[in-house]
Amino acid sequence: MDEQEEDRLDELTIRYFERMFSEPDGLRNRHRMDDASVSVSGHGCIDERRPDKVYLHLRIVDGVIADVAFECPSCDPGIYVAVDILCELAKGMRFVDALNLDVGRDFSMILGGPSAIVSRHAVLVMERLKEAFALYNSGQDG
Numbered sequence: 001m002d003e004q005e006e007d008r009l010d011e012l013t014i015r016y017f018e019r020m021f022s023e024p025d026g027l028r029n030r031h032r033m034d035d036a037s038v039s040v041s042g043h044g045c046i047d048e049r050r051p052d053k054v055y056l057h058l059r060i061v062d063g064v065i066a067d068v069a070f071e072c073p074s075c076d077p078g079i080y081v082a083v084d085i086l087c088e089l090a091k092g093m094r095f096v097d098a099l100n101l102d103v104g105r106d107f108s109m110i111l112g113g114p115s116a117i118v119s120r121h122a123v124l125v126m127e128r129l130k131e132a133f134a135l136y137n138s139g140q141d142g
Contacts, residue, residue, distance in 0.1 A: 009077055013115050017077040020084060029087035030080075033057035033069045038136040042128050044072060044079045044121075052076070054083055056128045058095075060136060065090045065098055082121035085110045086129065099133055101126065 009017075020026040033039070036057035044054030055071040068090050070083045085107050090098040101107075103122035108114045 009117060010115050012111050012113050013077060013081050013118055016081045016084075016111055020080065029069050029084050030071065031069050032071055033059060033067065035059055036069075038132045040128050040132045040135060042124075042131065044075050044083070044124055044128075050076075052079065054079055054125065054128060056083070056086075056125075056132055058090075058132055058136070060095055063094050063096070065093050065095055067091065078117040078121040079124070081111070081115075082107065082118050082125045085118070086122070086125045090129070095133060095136065099126075099130060101129075 020030075032055075037060040039055065039057045041053050041055045044052045052072070052075045054075060057069045057071075058065055059067040068087045070087060072079055072083060086101070088110055089101055089106055103119050103126060104114065107118055107122045111118055
């Protein structure tokens with residue numbers, strides 16, 4: 001499978017994305033978090049020519065991710081799905097353990113199967129999570 005084929009949306013990603021926008025609580029993870037312990041932003045698209053940014057907000061209580069939310073103003077469905085899955089997986093986890101989420105296995109479990117496009121975006125989402133962890137441990141917010 002070449003990179004162009006991997007960038008095509010698959011049925012699992014499309015269905016998850018459609019559910020996000022059709023179910024009453026489908027966008028529960030997409031919001032600004034004013035009481036975040038740490039917030040980071042960075043490149044959110046696998047196509048580096050696109051200026052899409054993803055904002056990740058985490059509220060940490062006693063080392064546990066009590067809440068996590070994202071903002072993604074103009075992102076493609078792949079990043080929406082990947083960052084929403086991260087939110088679902090990470091809530092309630094110890095922050096340090098969330099860094100070890102597997103972009104293939106763990107993200108596929110929530111999605112209902114493997115997706116090349118979600119896995120590629122999940123790598124970027126995990127980079128934002130690692131940045132948040134570093135900032136949180138340094139006592140700064142970015």
